[in-house]
Amino acid sequence: MNEEKLGRLEPVFYPKSIAVIGASPDERKYGSGYLHALVLSGYQGGIYAVNRVSGTCHGVHIYPSLNSIPNPVDFVIVAVPVASVLEVLDDCAAKGVKVVQFFTAGFRETGSEAGRSLETEMAKRAQQGGFRIIGPNCIGVYNPAVKIPYGQMEMVGEAGSVAFISQSGGHGGRLIGIGLDRGIKFSKVVSFGNACDLDCVDYLEYLAVDPQTKLIGAYLEGIQRGKRFLELVRETVATKPLIVWKGGRTETGAEAAASHTGSLASSYAVWKAALEQAGALTVESLEEMVDTIIALEHMGASAGRRVAIVSGLTGGGGGDSVSSTDTFVSIGLEVPRFTSSTLSILETLLPSVGSILRNPLDIGSVGANLDTLRRTMDLVFADPGIDVVIVQQHIDMLLHSLSLEQVHAINDVFIETWQAQSKPLAVVSPAWAAVTEGLEVESKLQSNHIPVYRNLEGAARGIANTVRYNERLKASTIA
Amino acid sequence: MNEEKLGRLEPVFYPKSIAVIGASPDERKYGSGYLHALVLSGYQGGIYAVNRVSGTCHGVHIYPSLNSIPNPVDFVIVAVPVASVLEVLDDCAAKGVKVVQFFTAGFRETGSEAGRSLETEMAKRAQQGGFRIIGPNCIGVYNPAVKIPYGQMEMVGEAGSVAFISQSGGHGGRLIGIGLDRGIKFSKVVSFGNACDLDCVDYLEYLAVDPQTKLIGAYLEGIQRGKRFLELVRETVATKPLIVWKGGRTETGAEAAASHTGSLASSYAVWKAALEQAGALTVESLEEMVDTIIALEHMGASAGRRVAIVSGLTGGGGGDSVSSTDTFVSIGLEVPRFTSSTLSILETLLPSVGSILRNPLDIGSVGANLDTLRRTMDLVFADPGIDVVIVQQHIDMLLHSLSLEQVHAINDVFIETWQAQSKPLAVVSPAWAAVTEGLEVESKLQSNHIPVYRNLEGAARGIANTVRYNERLKASTIA
Numbered sequence: 001m002n003e004e005k006l007g008r009l010e011p012v013f014y015p016k017s018i019a020v021i022g023a024s025p026d027e028r029k030y031g032s033g034y035l036h037a038l039v040l041s042g043y044q045g046g047i048y049a050v051n052r053v054s055g056t057c058h059g060v061h062i063y064p065s066l067n068s069i070p071n072p073v074d075f076v077i078v079a080v081p082v083a084s085v086l087e088v089l090d091d092c093a094a095k096g097v098k099v100v101q102f103f104t105a106g107f108r109e110t111g112s113e114a115g116r117s118l119e120t121e122m123a124k125r126a127q128q129g130g131f132r133i134i135g136p137n138c139i140g141v142y143n144p145a146v147k148i149p150y151g152q153m154e155m156v157g158e159a160g161s162v163a164f165i166s167q168s169g170g171h172g173g174r175l176i177g178i179g180l181d182r183g184i185k186f187s188k189v190v191s192f193g194n195a196c197d198l199d200c201v202d203y204l205e206y207l208a209v210d211p212q213t214k215l216i217g218a219y220l221e222g223i224q225r226g227k228r229f230l231e232l233v234r235e236t237v238a239t240k241p242l243i244v245w246k247g248g249r250t251e252t253g254a255e256a257a258a259s260h261t262g263s264l265a266s267s268y269a270v271w272k273a274a275l276e277q278a279g280a281l282t283v284e285s286l287e288e289m290v291d292t293i294i295a296l297e298h299m300g301a302s303a304g305r306r307v308a309i310v311s312g313l314t315g316g317g318g319g320d321s322v323s324s325t326d327t328f329v330s331i332g333l334e335v336p337r338f339t340s341s342t343l344s345i346l347e348t349l350l351p352s353v354g355s356i357l358r359n360p361l362d363i364g365s366v367g368a369n370l371d372t373l374r375r376t377m378d379l380v381f382a383d384p385g386i387d388v389v390i391v392q393q394h395i396d397m398l399l400h401s402l403s404l405e406q407v408h409a410i411n412d413v414f415i416e417t418w419q420a421q422s423k424p425l426a427v428v429s430p431a432w433a434a435v436t437e438g439l440e441v442e443s444k445l446q447s448n449h450i451p452v453y454r455n456l457e458g459a460a461r462g463i464a465n466t467v468r469y470n471e472r473l474k475a476s477t478i479a
Numbered sequence: 480m481n482e483e484k485l486g487r488l489e490p491v492f493y494p495k496s497i498a499v500i501g502a503s504p505d506e507r508k509y510g511s512g513y514l515h516a517l518v519l520s521g522y523q524g525g526i527y528a529v530n531r532v533s534g535t536c537h538g539v540h541i542y543p544s545l546n547s548i549p550n551p552v553d554f555v556i557v558a559v560p561v562a563s564v565l566e567v568l569d570d571c572a573a574k575g576v577k578v579v580q581f582f583t584a585g586f587r588e589t590g591s592e593a594g595r596s597l598e599t600e601m602a603k604r605a606q607q608g609g610f611r612i613i614g615p616n617c618i619g620v621y622n623p624a625v626k627i628p629y630g631q632m633e634m635v636g637e638a639g640s641v642a643f644i645s646q647s648g649g650h651g652g653r654l655i656g657i658g659l660d661r662g663i664k665f666s667k668v669v670s671f672g673n674a675c676d677l678d679c680v681d682y683l684e685y686l687a688v689d690p691q692t693k694l695i696g697a698y699l700e701g702i703q704r705g706k707r708f709l710e711l712v713r714e715t716v717a718t719k720p721l722i723v724w725k726g727g728r729t730e731t732g733a734e735a736a737a738s739h740t741g742s743l744a745s746s747y748a749v750w751k752a753a754l755e756q757a758g759a760l761t762v763e764s765l766e767e768m769v770d771t772i773i774a775l776e777h778m779g780a781s782a783g784r785r786v787a788i789v790s791g792l793t794g795g796g797g798g799d800s801v802s803s804t805d806t807f808v809s810i811g812l813e814v815p816r817f818t819s820s821t822l823s824i825l826e827t828l829l830p831s832v833g834s835i836l837r838n839p840l841d842i843g844s845v846g847a848n849l850d851t852l853r854r855t856m857d858l859v860f861a862d863p864g865i866d867v868v869i870v871q872q873h874i875d876m877l878l879h880s881l882s883l884e885q886v887h888a889i890n891d892v893f894i895e896t897w898q899a900q901s902k903p904l905a906v907v908s909p910a911w912a913a914v915t916e917g918l919e920v921e922s923k924l925q926s927n928h929i930p931v932y933r934n935l936e937g938a939a940r941g942i943a944n945t946v947r948y949n950e951r952l953k954a955s956t957i958a
Binding site: 033081082105106109110139152153166167168169170171173174177219221247248249250251252253255256257259260261284285286287312315316317318319320321322323325326327329330334335352353354356358360362394396397400401430436455456457 | 585618645653698700730732735736738740764791795796797801802804806831833835839875876880909915934935
């Protein structure tokens with residue numbers, strides 16, 4: 001059963017050869033950009049260029065037609081004007097291609113009847129020709145495990161276990177870009193635009209059983225085959241979390257979606273309720289998608305509602321204690337009191353003046369004393385009333401009073417004390433862009449699987465969503 | 480009247496000489512840090528160190544007592560343990576000091592009766608001695624115009640017209656730090672902690688009439704003299720906007736505030752309603768404070784509700800069009816249709832495939848064509864149904880397909896077309912930390928008075944708050 005589902009989209013994500021129709025001696029053309037990225041990415045399959053204009057494109061020989069390529073072609077990327085698409089599909093059928101992806105736009109999203117019926121015809125020819133279509137009006141597939149780059153972005157990150165399906169090519173690219181920055185590693189990404197053939201149900205069916213994928217995000221403008229999609233959400237979330245960001249949640253936004261991917265959005269409130277009821281986590285921005293992916297990936301099943309906050313590593317943590325509490329509590333998390341045993345040991349560790357001996361814990365300027373910091377972190381992790389620990393770290397401030405080595409040493413304490421126990425830890429570290437050394441510290445935390453957030457709101461909403469998923473899963477397992 | 484108000488706090492913000500009690504030959508001490516920052520900042524007044532331990536501190540001679548300083552001292556910074564504070568105050572009275580600021584903590588915020596009555600006694604001695612107290616438990620004053628640094632942060636930014644009063648020293652420092660990064664320039668900042676003498680009313684009375692201050696932000700945990708404060712808010716907002724971030728808006732947050740500055744917070748809902756009714760803009764995080772300051776400062780009275788959005792400078796703007804609309808509309812702004820005249824000219828400028836000819840305008844890959852971009856921007860600015868223009872710029876993506884020079888040239892078009900007319904423009908430019916060239920582009924926009932936001936949410940809430948202020952002001956002027 002799973003084998004059959006995986007086999008169906010195997011050539012979408014693991015093509016053995018790729019041809020770009022529209023790659024041209026003019027290297028500024030979109031098709032040429034796709035080819036260039038494939039050449040640079042390290043993709044090991046066959047790479048072919050097709051164009052009526054002969055010559056080479058980024059060092060690759062240009063064939064005059066698909067048919068003249070001497071070897072089999074699994075996957076075709078099409079970047080030619082809309083007028084030629086039916087002809088291209090006939091060539092693909094003749095060649096025995098398995099998947100055709102259209103970067104080409106100008107279909108249903110233009111609002112014209114001609115665009116709509118052209119898509120219907122394309123889907124028909126795909127069925128007759130025994131191949132599948134991704135798009136049109138999309139960027140296509142990203143699969144870091146086999147070095148398939150995302151559109152013209154030649155940089156392929158490390159492979160991981162997060163999948164993302166997106167009706168917007170731009171949002172797909174932005175998520176990949178943020179992922180490189182914030183430590184999200186992808187199993188597969190696909191931008192599928194107007195979805196004239198393969199739609200969100202097809203992609204989700206595959207990813208739900210894909211052993212490389214542990215967590216799925218989706219940006220959807222219209223949802224195709226709604227009833228089946230909701231069933232599938234229910235099946236999927238039993239084994240992996242699914243986060244859905246629905247574009248067009250306002251009326252004016254829905255009009256924009258119609259012009260973007262020809263999607264007819266029904267009421268957002270109805271969709272949101274249906275998706276949440278089926279077990280998906282709904283989010284409302286790219287940032288919330290990122291925050292939630294990071295929390296789910298790093299904290300997973302061990303995240304709970306009761307948060308301890310440690311701030312003020314080198315002073316100035318009082319205001320942070322107040323605002324972090326406001327932020328976490330107002331999103332529905334708890335910042336409970338420490339147990340009396342924790343408190344009494346804290347009193348022996350930290351001075352009563354200049355620190356605040358409660359949760360949030362403002363440890364004051366003793367934060368730079370590594371031994372005190374280590375014992376404090378151990379104690380906070382061990383408190384039985386705490387599920388998750390948050391450290392608020394202002395790297396710019398730390399680097400003002402400490403050396404980079406000292407800041408690294410402090411962060412090593414976070415890593416080591418976290419590794420010695422089982423509760424999740426997240427670090428909130430704004431890292432103002434000007435402080436590049438801060439990024440080094442951040443990336444060491446990330447590579448040790450400790451999530452880093454740039455602001456409290458992000459951490460709070462990521463954790464709150466993760467807790468919501470966990471609580472729901474527990475309730476359904478009990479039921 | 481204004482002269483009297485300004486005169487009252489003149490020595491708080493413009494002291495002619497400053498002594499640091501607690502500056503020591505041990506340069507790691509807090510007092511030494513204060514002195515060091517004063518020495519480095521370029522402050523032109525007298526700088527004195529006082530300590531029982533003789534020697535020098537950062538090259539400054541240490542006097543054994545205040546009284547032994549041969550010259551007058553206007554302002555004293557106190558960084559000695561709480562046990563010595565009354566003695567220090569007597570010395571200050573004897574010396575004829577005008578202002579005493581206590582970094583020292585361990586008063587009312589400890590929750591003890593002793594702490595509370597010590598503060599009462601301090602206020603009494605200040606009155607008897609003819610001087611004022613800032614704090615205790617605070618960082619104190621920042622005045623870039625006369626190079627007074629903020630606590631131990633020696634870096635003093637350019638002087639500007641934004642004032643900030645903060646019960647949290649940490650939040651004050653963070654705002655100053657973010658300001659350096661995001662182009663906010665300050666007239667005055669004061670962190671005032673427990674406010675045993677000078678309180679939020681005193682500071683606001685001064686700033687309301689301070690000619691250097693055009694906009695005031697406040698972080699408050701407890702609000703002292705509530706009735707007078709609300710009256711003062713009403714007076715202030717008639718001439719300059721006031722943004723209030725109230726800490727302790729949740730019950731648990733209010734408990735944290737009590738441990739931080741000894742503030743007893745009443746119900747947040749009540750305060751929020753009263754502050755808004757008096758004309759203050761209430762915000763709920765440091766980020767929202769920053770976003771609102773930036774919008775108010777740069778857009779001011781010309782910001783209105785009707786927003787045009789331009790995205791997709793080099794492709795991939797379709798998803799952005801949808802999500803930006805959702806973000807702006809759901810916060811209460813409008814993304815109206817362009818007039819038919821604007822639309823008909825757009826059709827001649829931009830291709831119908833690959834761009835979206837409506838508001839939000841996804842200009843597609845023609846964004847790199849400077850002439851088309853210029854004409855498009857002129858057209859959008861000129862549309863009579865539009866009040867504010869937003870450009871969504873993904874610098875990391877732009878720099879992938881264009882050179883830094885080309886990206887600068889695109890941004891020069893934004894600057895020039897904006898300068899040629901009167902509507903506000905904001906650029907939303909996430910600038911992932913990895914792309915340092917992006918920061919150059921950002922800072923050129925900022926130095927040309929075009930606000931830059933790192934995300935849509937920030938731009939939307941900043942603009943929405945500014946519009947709220949403008950609409951309220953207009954209503955009260957008419958009434």
